[in-house]
Amino acid sequence: MFGADTAAHVNIFNISKINARENKKGAAKSSVAKMRRLQEYIGDSYFNHLAELPDLVVFMDEAHRYYASAGAKAINDLKPVLGIELTATPKTVGAKPRELSNVIFHYPLSKALEDGYVKIPAVATRKEFNPRDYSDEQLEAIKLEDGIHYHESVKGELQIYANRIGEEAVKPFMLVVAQDTHHAGQLKKVIESLFEGRYQDKVIEVHSNLKGEESDENTQRLLSVETDTNTEIVIHVNKLKEGWDVTNLYTIVPLRASASEILTEQTIGRGLRLPYGKRTGVEPVDRLTIIAHDRFQEILDRAKDEDSIIRKTVYIGGDSDSDVPDNRPQTITTPSLLDTLITGQQTVIDGLSSHHESSPDESVIGNKEGRKIAEATFQAIRSEARRLGSSRDLKKPEVQQSIEARVKQHLNIDPQTPIPSVEPVIDPQRVRDVIAMVSEQFVRLNIDVPKIVILPTREVNYGFSNFELTGLEQITYPPVSQELIVQHLEGDQQRREIHFGDDSTQEERPENYLVRHLMDRDEIDYDSHSDLLFKLTGQVVSHLQEKWPDPKNVQNILIYYQKQLGEFIWAQMRQHQWKTPTDYEGKVTQGFDLPEPNTFTMAANEVPRHFRTPVNDKHAIKTMVFTGFQRCCYSLQKFDSVEGELRLAQLLESDDSVVKWMKPAPNKFRIEWEASKQYEPDFVVETTDHCLLVEVKRDDEVNTPEVQAKSRAAQRWCGYANQHSERVGGKKWSYLLIPHHEILPNTSVMGLCAKFSQQPKVADGSFA
Numbered sequence: 001m002f003g004a005d006t007a008a009h010v011n012i013f014n015i016s017k018i019n020a021r022e023n024k025k026g027a028a029k030s031s032v033a034k035m036r037r038l039q040e041y042i043g044d045s046y047f048n049h050l051a052e053l054p055d056l057v058v059f060m061d062e063a064h065r066y067y068a069s070a071g072a073k074a075i076n077d078l079k080p081v082l083g084i085e086l087t088a089t090p091k092t093v094g095a096k097p098r099e100l101s102n103v104i105f106h107y108p109l110s111k112a113l114e115d116g117y118v119k120i121p122a123v124a125t126r127k128e129f130n131p132r133d134y135s136d137e138q139l140e141a142i143k144l145e146d147g148i149h150y151h152e153s154v155k156g157e158l159q160i161y162a163n164r165i166g167e168e169a170v171k172p173f174m175l176v177v178a179q180d181t182h183h184a185g186q187l188k189k190v191i192e193s194l195f196e197g198r199y200q201d202k203v204i205e206v207h208s209n210l211k212g213e214e215s216d217e218n219t220q221r222l223l224s225v226e227t228d229t230n231t232e233i234v235i236h237v238n239k240l241k242e243g244w245d246v247t248n249l250y251t252i253v254p255l256r257a258s259a260s261e262i263l264t265e266q267t268i269g270r271g272l273r274l275p276y277g278k279r280t281g282v283e284p285v286d287r288l289t290i291i292a293h294d295r296f297q298e299i300l301d302r303a304k305d306e307d308s309i310i311r312k313t314v315y316i317g318g319d320s321d322s323d324v325p326d327n328r329p330q331t332i333t334t335p336s337l338l339d340t341l342i343t344g345q346q347t348v349i350d351g352l353s354s355h356h357e358s359s360p361d362e363s364v365i366g367n368k369e370g371r372k373i374a375e376a377t378f379q380a381i382r383s384e385a386r387r388l389g390s391s392r393d394l395k396k397p398e399v400q401q402s403i404e405a406r407v408k409q410h411l412n413i414d415p416q417t418p419i420p421s422v423e424p425v426i427d428p429q430r431v432r433d434v435i436a437m438v439s440e441q442f443v444r445l446n447i448d449v450p451k452i453v454i455l456p457t458r459e460v461n462y463g464f465s466n467f468e469l470t471g472l473e474q475i476t477y478p479p480v481s482q483e484l485i486v487q488h489l490e491g492d493q494q495r496r497e498i499h500f501g502d503d504s505t506q507e508e509r510p511e512n513y514l515v516r517h518l519m520d521r522d523e524i525d526y527d528s529h530s531d532l533l534f535k536l537t538g539q540v541v542s543h544l545q546e547k548w549p550d551p552k553n554v555q556n557i558l559i560y561y562q563k564q565l566g567e568f569i570w571a572q573m574r575q576h577q578w579k580t581p582t583d584y585e586g587k588v589t590q591g592f593d594l595p596e597p598n599t600f601t602m603a604a605n606e607v608p609r610h611f612r613t614p615v616n617d618k619h620a621i622k623t624m625v626f627t628g629f630q631r632c633c634y635s636l637q638k639f640d641s642v643e644g645e646l647r648l649a650q651l652l653e654s655d656d657s658v659v660k661w662m663k664p665a666p667n668k669f670r671i672e673w674e675a676s677k678q679y680e681p682d683f684v685v686e687t688t689d690h691c692l693l694v695e696v697k698r699d700d701e702v703n704t705p706e707v708q709a710k711s712r713a714a715q716r717w718c719g720y721a722n723q724h725s726e727r728v729g730g731k732k733w734s735y736l737l738i739p740h741h742e743i744l745p746n747t748s749v750m751g752l753c754a755k756f757s758q759q760p761k762v763a764d765g766s767f768a
Contacts, residue, residue: 002167011050013035014333015060015066015071015074015075016071017033017034017035017063018033018035018036018047018074018077018078023323028475030417033047033083035047038049046607047077047078050078050564051078051079053350054081055081056078056079056080056081056119057079057080057081057082057083057084057085058069058075058080058082058083058084059086060075060083060084060085060086061086061087061529062086062087063085063086063087063090063100064087064089064090064091064092064100066085082268084515085100085102087100087198088109088269090103090106091107092596103147103757108602109269109272111177112272112700116278116279117274117278118272118273118274118640119271119272119273119274119279119281119286119287119288119291120283120286120288121268121272121287121288121418122288122289122290123289124146124150124289124290124291124292124323124324125291125292125293126142126146126293126567127727127743129293131293137286139293140187140255141190141194141293142293143253143255143292143293143477144176144187144190144191144194144253145194146152146291146293146324147176147251147253147291148174148191148194148195148199148233148326149172149324149326149327149328150250150251150289150291150324151172151174151232151233151250151251152328152329153284153324153325153328153329154172154250154251154284154289155171155172155328156328156329156331156601157282157284157285157601158170158171158172158284158285158517159598159599160331160599160601161280161282161285161426163333163597163599163666164376164599164666164667165380165666165667166667168610169275170248170275170276170285171226171227171228171229171248172248172249172250173225173231173232173233173248173249173250173251174232174233174234174249174251174252174253175233175234175236175249175251175252175253175270175271176191176233176234176235176236176252176253176255177236177252177253177254177255178207178236178237178255178574179237179255181209181236181237181316182209183237183255184205184207184235184237185205185755187235187255188203188205188235190767191203191233191235191272192681194745199233199686201230202230202231202232202233203231203232203233203234203235204218204221204222204231204233204234204235205218205235205236206218206219206222206234206235206236206237207236207237220602222234223508225246225655226246226247226248244275245270246270246271247273247274247275248275248290249270249271250269250271250287250288250289251288251289251291251759252268252288252289252290252291252310253290253291254272254290254291254292268288271288272288274286278630280472285414306612325341325603325604325623326604327600327603327604327605328602328604329602329603329623330349330350330601330603330604331349331350331599331600331601332347332348332349332599332600332601332602332625332636333347333348333349333461333597333598333599334347334348334597334598334599334634334635335597335634336445336446336596336597336598336633336634336662337445337593337632337633337634337635338441338442338445338446338595338633339378339597340635341441341445342374342377342441343371343374343375343378343436344371345546347635349602369430370425370430370434372411373407373411373426373430373431373434374434374438375434375438376406376407376411377403377407377434377435377438378438378594379406380402380403380406380407380410380435381394381403381438381439381442381594382593382594383406384399384402384403384406385590385592385593385594386589386590387591388591388592389591389724389727389728389729389730390448390592390728390729390730391442391443391446391448391592392443393591393728394442394443395439395440400432400435400436401671402438403435403439404431404432404435407431407435408431409433410513411426413546442456443757445597445633445660446592446594446633447633447661447662447684447686447691448589448591448592448691448730449517449592449593449664449668449684450588450590450592450670450721451587451588451589451590451593451670452586452587452588452670452717452720452721452724453586453587453589453611453670454584454585454586454587454671454672454716454717454720455584455587457583459703462523462577462578462579463529463577463578463579464524464529464532464573464576464577464578464579465576465577466532466535466574466576468539469536469539469540469569469572470572471568472539472540472543474568475540475543475544475555475565475568477560477561477564477565478557479548479552479553479556479557481707490569498567498739506523510541510551510554510555510558511534511537511538511541511755512535513555513558513559513562514540514541514558514562514565514569515530515534515537516562517562517563517565517566518537518566518569518573519533520535521570523577524573536569536572536573540568541554541558543556544557584716586716586719586723588720589723591728592725595633595634595665596665596667596668597665598634598636598665599664600625600638601623602623602624602625602638602682603620603623603624606623606624606625608626608627608636609624609625609626609627610626610627610628611627611629611637611646611650611653612627612628612650615642615646616651618641618642618643621639621640621641621642621646622638622639622640623639624639626638626639626646626649629649629653630653631652631653631658631659631660631661632649632652632660632661632662633660633661633662634662634663637649637661637662637663639663640682641696641698641740643740643743644696644697644698644740644743645663645682645683645696645742647740647743648682648683648694648696648738648743649661649683651743651745651747651749652683652685652749653751655748657687657688657748657749657750658685658686658749659686659687659688660685660686661683661684661685661686662683662684663682663683663684664681664683664684667680668680668684669681669717671710671713671714671717673706673709673710673712674709679710679713679714681693681694681695681714681735682696683695683696684693685749686731687749687750689731689732690731690732690733690734690753691721691731691732691733691734691736692733692734692735692736692749692753693714693717693718693733693735693736694711694735694736694738695707695711695735695736695737695738696738696740696743697737697738697739698739698740698741699739699740699741702737703741707737711735711737711758714735714758715735715758717733718733718734718735718758734753734758735757735758736756736758737752737756738752742755742756
């Protein structure tokens with residue numbers, strides 16, 4: 001790998017092998033470990049070969065395991081010039097663990113959570129639930145059932161997210177922590193009897209009592225748990241520790257465990273890794289949940305600690321306010337009305353085709369041959385769309401001819417040299433008729449949303465305006481006694497001794513303690529802002545000097561509380577941050593595209609309901625799916641609010657100026673409103689003379705910085721869309737940001753446009 005003998009050589013081995021005396025079956029017994037015996041091809045023992053190297057460096061993973069006397073002696077006997085230990089739990093193992101004192105770099109789990117590198121841990125329970133009302137067996141059954149409810153809910157959310165981004169779905173599994181091996185066996189029987197045996201043969205046990213083929217099979221299933229669809233629940237007895245890393249654990253059910261056991265990083269750490277390598281912004285995809293009905297309050301009390309790893313609460317079942325329903329929600333994939341009418345493709349609910357009032361029984365094409373031609377036409381239009389300005393161009397004779405050529409090629413139709421076939425030959429005129437019909441329906445049922453890429457044309461510079469700190473009176477930290485040993489509350493609660501007498505730890509200027517902390521932020525350029533940094537940190541130092549005249553006390557506070565003081569300054573610096581305005585360049589990569597299927601969930605006891613049906617429980621709107629539309633591009637739609645989104649849909653269906661509308665499928669738009677953050681509007685509406693992007697917000701959200709930033713980005717998108725429309729003779733685009741209370745039964749779309757239309761903006765830049 002490194003290409004030369006002079007390069008670094010990496011030796012990988014298990015520390016236990018240094019002292020292991022085991023021999024293969026039938027070999028002569030020896031009191032010397034195999035690693036320390038003579039190896040003819042080395043000329044010495046492997047151990048001595050390593051020990052005699054002049055530049056041996058030892059990296060010790062899971063270093064807490066090396067502190068037993070035999071392991072420590074083995075490392076010392078190797079005589080490395082440097083030893084670096086790596087561990088997530090810097091304490092010795094055993095009944096009385098002690099903190100390791102040689103930590104040189106510490107990155108606790110709480111910091112990884114803050115930086116967004118791991119899942120968000122949450123604790124789940126039932127509302128109005130008293131565990132004292134149940135026996136241990138009843139409580140375990142309830143927790144297992146609720147754990148499975150949550151597991152099924154997450155499974156649906158992961159499938160929806162995968163459909164959105166066009167990736168393969170993550171297959172989640174649930175981890176059950178048993179008390180002992182006998183308990184594990186009982187739990188397996190209970191789980192496989194729940195829900196009419198739905199999890200029969202989908203549960204595995206992992207513990208030391210398993211032997212032979214059963215142990216081998218379960219171990220193999222455990223190793224492939226990220227891809228094996230036959231394994232959904234793993235029961236373990238304190239066996240899954242270091243070395244077992246997965247990304248698809250989403251639910252943990254600890255049974256008969258204390259709060260401290262539930263919160264150990266070794267257990268929770270099994271499920272904190274992110275399947276997509278980063279947080280997605282979709283909470284169920286980014287969350288690890290612990291089902292803890294009986295220890296809920298204890299965990300919440302521990303969560304009050306500053307660095308607790310538990311961040312969220314999830315409620316299971318009971319009412320519409322719950323995050324997770326009692327029963328598994330239904331997953332719905334609904335094609336566009338265009339797709340349904342042309343190809344006959346139907347809505348699929350939990351894998352089964354479904355007919356509803358807005359879903360025609362068969363396509364307008366009719367027979368199997370027609371649908372075959374129509375599907376080929378769809379693929380041809382997808383290719384043609386890359387070079388056409390709008391769907392209206394599909395009707396042009398030259399475009400029809402191009403589509404016809406693609407369809408014939410796809411169907412192997414060549415009227416000049418017919419090839420004998422058992423299938424009847426497709427009439428070329430039939431092909432032309434179907435292409436014309438599909439093109440006509442495409443123009444009628446699709447909204448031309450151009451694909452626009454908007455990129456900045458110059459580097460954005462950041463800086464800070466000059467200002468004075470406020471609220472200094474809030475800084476009341478007392479000095480820390482020099483004799484104190486400080487026990488941190490972060491991660492593994494590392495212990496530190498604070499020494500202030502050593503001059504080598506002192507800064508030349510007291511301000512340097514804080515400046516050094518602030519310089520760690522990427523947003524701050526020291527060369528450009530050093531004057532401001534020393535001014536602000538000087539104000540903090542002056543405040544401390546007034547409160548604590550003794551310079552040693554000031555230095556003490558600056559050393560120990562530099563993080564908190566640095567954050568105090570940074571919070572105010574952010575309020576005075578500026579950045580240069582950005583020029584943008586927009587480019588249409590495609591004039592229009594084919595509508596994509598939409599995927600969402602619906603409550604288990606729900607069926608699609610007519611959009612005019614009154615919604616009595618407004619909190620449950622997100623569990624419902626609606627149908628009955630006449631102007632919508634999809635036969636089914638889902639809404640986030642009654643007074644906002646559902647009311648607007650009802651208005652769009654009643655207003656004769658509306659030609660068609662839709663709630664766009666994910667990734668229909670790529671409107672970047674902040675670095676790497678995309679915005680998707682609530683509605684796309686085409687009226688007789690305009691196209692609209694519409695966002696509905698609660699009154700108190702309209703003027704928030706995030707909503708306004710998205711509004712500016714959408715206005716910019718509309719500006720470039722209008723330049724494209726002018727070239728191809730299309731309708732103009734506008735962006736509407738509507739407070740929900742403005743959507744009334746007597747309101748018209750044109751009235752909302754007059755009141756809330758945002759003027760499309762294009763930055764000084766070019767457009768292609």
